[in-house]
Amino acid sequence: xxxxxxxxxxxxxxxxxxxxxxxxxxxxxxxxxxxxxxxxxxxxxxxxxxxxxxxxxxxxxxxxxxxxxxxxxxxxxxxxxxxxxxxxxxxxxxxxxxxxxxxxxxxxxxxxxxxxxxxxxxxxxxxxxxxxxxxxxxxxxxxxxxxxxxxxxxxxxxxxxxxxxxxxxxxxxxxxxxxxxxxxxxxxxxxxxxxxxxxxxxxxxxxxxxxxxxxxxxxxxxxxxxxxxxxxxxxxxxxxxxxxxxxxxxxxxxxxxxxxxxxxxxxxxxxxxxxxxxxxxxxxxxx
Amino acid sequence: xxxxxxxxxxxxxxxxxxxxxxxxxxxxxxxxxxxxxxxxxxxxxxxxxxxxxxxxxxxxxxxxxxxxxxxxxxxxxxxxxxxxxxxxxxxxxxxxxxxxxxxxxxxxxxxxxxxxxxxxxxxxxxxxxxxxxxxxxxxxxxxxxxxxxxxxxxxxxxxxxxxxxxxxxxxxxxxxxxxxxxxxxxxxxxxxxxxxxxxxxxxxxxxxxxxxxxxxxxxxxxxxxxxxxxxxxxxxxxxxxxxxxxxxxxxxxxxxxxxxxxxxxxxxxxxxxxxxxxxxxxxxxxxxxxxxxxxxxxxxxxxxxxxxxxxxxxxxxxxxxxxxxxxxxxxxxxxxxxxxxxxxxxxxxxxxxxxxxxxxxxxx
Numbered sequence: 287x288x289x290x291x292x293x294x295x296x297x298x299x300x301x302x303x304x305x306x307x308x309x310x311x312x313x314x315x316x317x318x319x320x321x322x323x324x325x326x327x328x329x330x331x332x333x334x335x336x337x338x339x340x341x342x343x344x345x346x347x348x349x350x351x352x353x354x355x356x357x358x359x360x361x362x363x364x365x366x367x368x369x370x371x372x373x374x375x376x377x378x379x380x381x382x383x384x385x386x387x388x389x390x391x392x393x394x395x396x397x398x399x400x401x402x403x404x405x406x407x408x409x410x411x412x413x414x415x416x417x418x419x420x421x422x423x424x425x426x427x428x429x430x431x432x433x434x435x436x437x438x439x440x441x442x443x444x445x446x447x448x449x450x451x452x453x454x455x456x457x458x459x460x461x462x463x464x465x466x467x468x469x470x471x472x473x474x475x476x477x478x479x480x481x482x483x484x485x486x487x488x489x490x491x492x493x494x495x496x497x498x499x500x501x502x503x504x505x506x507x508x509x510x511x512x513x514x515x516x517x518x519x520x521x522x523x524x525x526x527x528x529x530x531x532x533x534x535x536x537x538x539x540x541x542x543x544x545x546x547x548x549x550x551x552x553x554x555x556x557x558x559x560x561x562x563x564x565x566x567x568x569x570x571x572x573x
Numbered sequence: 574x575x576x577x578x579x580x581x582x583x584x585x586x587x588x589x590x591x592x593x594x595x596x597x598x599x600x601x602x603x604x605x606x607x608x609x610x611x612x613x614x615x616x617x618x619x620x621x622x623x624x625x626x627x628x629x630x631x632x633x634x635x636x637x638x639x640x641x642x643x644x645x646x647x648x649x650x651x652x653x654x655x656x657x658x659x660x661x662x663x664x665x666x667x668x669x670x671x672x673x674x675x676x677x678x679x680x681x682x683x684x685x686x687x688x689x690x691x692x693x694x695x696x697x698x699x700x701x702x703x704x705x706x707x708x709x710x711x712x713x714x715x716x717x718x719x720x721x722x723x724x725x726x727x728x729x730x731x732x733x734x735x736x737x738x739x740x741x742x743x744x745x746x747x748x749x750x751x752x753x754x755x756x757x758x759x760x761x762x763x764x765x766x767x768x769x770x771x772x773x774x775x776x777x778x779x780x781x782x783x784x785x786x787x788x789x790x791x792x793x794x795x796x797x798x799x800x801x802x803x804x805x806x807x808x809x810x811x812x813x814x815x816x817x818x819x820x821x822x823x824x825x826x827x828x829x830x831x832x833x834x835x836x837x838x839x840x841x842x843x844x845x846x847x848x849x850x851x852x853x854x855x856x857x858x859x860x861x862x863x864x865x866x867x868x869x870x871x872x873x874x875x876x877x878x879x880x881x882x883x884x885x886x887x888x889x890x891x892x893x894x895x896x897x898x899x900x901x902x903x904x905x906x907x908x909x910x911x912x913x914x915x916x917x918x919x920x921x922x923x924x925x926x927x928x929x930x931x932x933x934x935x936x937x
Contacts, residue, residue: 466666472653473631473660474680474731484679488670568670568711 320541330537338542348526348543355523356550358437359505362444363452363498369445370452370497371490377453378460392453395446404443404514411439411515440516447511448504452497459493460486491565495558503551523547584609584767585630585735590639592625592791599625601791602639607784610765612758614782616772616814622791623771627737630769632656643734654683659728663740665720667712673723674699674708680731698726701760718749725757729764736761738770742777754780775815787811809932812857819863819901821856825931834931837897841872844926855932860904862928865892865914870923877919894920 323333342348377388395403410416411433418430433439463486471481512522523543531540562569587605591598600622607613615623628634630641632653641648648656659680668676677698681691699705702722712720721741728736742750758781761768772778778785779799786796787810795807806812813820823834823841832844834856869875881893881900890907892914893900901922914920 464664464666466662466664467668469631469633469653470660470662470666470668470727471679472633473658474727475654475683476679477654477683480683485668566670568713 316541316544319538320545322538322541324536324538326535329535338538339546342539342542342546351521351523351526352546352550354437354520355506358441358444358522359502361441362448362505363501365441365445366449366452366501367494367498369449370456371494374453374456374460374490374493375486377457378463389457392450392457396450400447400510401514403447404511407439407443407446407515408434411442434515435517437517437520440511440520440522443511443515444505444508447508448501451500451504452494455496455500456490456493459490463489488566492562492569495562499555499558502554506547506551582609583607584611584644585769586640586642587626587630588640588642590626590629590636590641592622592629592634592637599791600629603791603793605786605793605796607767607769609767610762612761612768612770612781612783614770614772614778614785615788616775616778616785617788618773618814621788623788624739627660627739627769627771630656630735631658631660631737657731657734658737659731659733659735660737660739661721661724661728661741663743665712665724665741665744667720667723667727669712672709672711673704673715673726676712676723677704677726677730679727684731694730698730701729702726717745718753721745721753729766734767736766736768738768738772740772741770742772743774750777751780757781787814806930809857809930812859812930817860817902817904819856819858819860821858821896821899821901823854823856825852825854834929836899839873839876839878839897841922842874844872844929852933857930857932858901858924858928860891860902862924863901863903864905864923865894865903865920866923867913867918867920870921872924872926873921877921880914880916880918880920882916883914890914894922 319330320338321334321336323331323335323337325331373392377385377392380388408415412418413430413432413434415434417433418427421427422430433442467485467489468481471485472478476484507524508522509524509528512525516522516525527540527543527547530536530543583606585605585607587603590600590603592600603622603626605613605626615626617623625634629636630643630648632648632651636649643656643658668679671679674695677695678691681694686694695708699708702725704719704722704726707715707719707723712723715723721744724741742754745753754777761781768781770778770781782799784796784798785802787794787802789808789810795802795811797805802811803815806815812818821834821836823836826833826835826840830846831842832846834841834844834854836856865880869877876897878894878896878901881895883893884891885907888907889904892903892905894903895901903922
């Protein structure tokens with residue numbers, strides 16, 4: 287059946303009907319406002335300038351916020367990779383009910399509201415919470431370790447929130463891995479480790495890159511967990527932007543901060559595209 | 574001369590090997606030996622145990638019972654990566670993220686070859702299998718035949734003591750398959766490399782192997798040269814598996830010390846000494862062992878059969894003959910009398926009585 291070329295564009299209509307008015311246009315507004323000037327009385331003045339950006343990038347406080355956020359995003363991504371890769375490898379080896387159960391356990395955190403989970407972590411990581419009271423009773427520590435309202439506790443909660451987004455793409459990649467490839471590796475004299483390093487790991491990279499992108503971008507823009515489990519002594523990006531926009535009514539500054547975060551995500555996606563092309567030249571060929 | 578026993582130095586010895594999958598017995602105390610440089614085919618239908626045996630030799634399946642020895646070394650407890658047997662997989666199992674050259678070199682790194690030797694060996698294999706211009710390509714950029722060449726090059730690159738081919742030609746179309754079989758046959762003989770190939774394709778076994786082991790339900794039904802198996806099949810299964818064979822239901826009649834077969838209204842006469850007993854039987858007769866004549870013959874003197882269909886196949890023609898309710902397939906050279914037969918024509922069968930194999934009804 288022949289279709290007129292423009293008919294195919296109709297498939298984009300439902301997505302476009304939501305995205306254009308509620309995402310693309312507001313984004314353009316934010317971008318525009320980031321070049322305006324905050325005014326204590328008249329809220330925002332349409333004086334086009336780069337002043338907000340220059341002020342933010344010269345301000346030690348904002349730079350430390352970017353640093354904190356990127357650090358946590360990197361730590362959570364690496365920790366998620368370290369946990370997800372062996373776990374995904376195990377899932378990929380299973381089949382039937384066991385695999386379904388393991389995948390369900392993986393998805394489970396996504397079904398629970400992030401607020402509920404944050405409260406859960408608060409109970410566990412509090413000074414008199416489960417971790418500290420256990421360690422105290424065992425006599426391993428004499429004073430509670432500060433976890434809640436510190437970067438450490440927030441990192442654990444973030445890891446819990448974003449781990450499924452790392453596991454699922456890696457599982458998807460490893461399930462497609464032909465078991466005959468590993469047999470061929472052994473047959474050609476490769477030990478288990480050699481086969482893992484030269485077959486399993488390289489073929490898992492696309493999933494690892496996709497997972498890292500999701501986790502990294504998620505941590506970068508997370509508002510709930512830094513607000514509930516983090517510390518004001520270790521400020522994170524999203525709550526800072528929120529504060530600027532609400533408490534400080536500095537809408538232009540908040541817009542500029544948001545645009546910078548968007549830029550960081552864009553740079554990260556470009557870097558990972560380059561990494562993919564360098565590490566996996568076969569990818570562009572196989573498509 | 575029978576070649577049941579291999580000549581020369583023994584390369585591989587399989588003694589009393591059994592394999593169970595739960596209640597299913599995949600291999601039943603199997604014995605087999607082959608000499609160095611020999612090409613042996615394991616031929617049989619799916620589920621006969623041929624792939625199980627191959628996987629046991631490669632080390633992918635544990636050996637429940639018995640022993641497999643390669644050049645005197647018992648393989649049972651040796652892990653796959655330390656066995657010196659290289660396998661060409663049915664799917665080729667090429668590494669999709671490696672170029673042709675990297676695929677070929679895969680087995681050389683664990684063997685601790687230096688860079689120069691690896692490069693030399695890859696070059697040698699690439700030219701041996703005519704892959705030189707494709708060395709920088711990825712498997713997804715290759716045709717089926719080229720992929721098979723890479724799989725063979727990758728296996729040969731490690732200079733194995735033995736090569737295993739697991740249905741290695743089944744993914745190729747017919748013309749390419751026969752071309753590759755001929756090429757590989759010549760290559761293996763030149764390298765004097767002991768090879769086991771697993772196949773369900775009789776033509777593949779015939780065109781490559783020195784000896785064929787026809788397998789059935791976890792046992793070897795018969796082992797011998799292609800000619801021996803073809804001319805003197807030991808069992809009905811071997812007969813039916815090699816070539817195209819007619820199975821005719823007939824009644825065995827003994828008269829005057831001679832056997833006659835009655836299929837419907839048609840009687841084949843004077844077929845030599847009768848077997849003990851009589852009654853209903855199945856007569857196996859290969860398609861190319863039958864000739865057709867417009868004149869009565871010694872074995873078919875009266876009541877002619879009739880031609881149903883003549884198919885021209887180039888060098889041969891295939892004739893379907895109606896034999897009073899049963900259909901019979903005849904293959905004969907097309908040049909001789911080609912075009913002289915047509916549908917509904919009356920014909921008489923001619924065949925050497927010694928080419929018939931008679932099995933009592935109910936026998937498998």
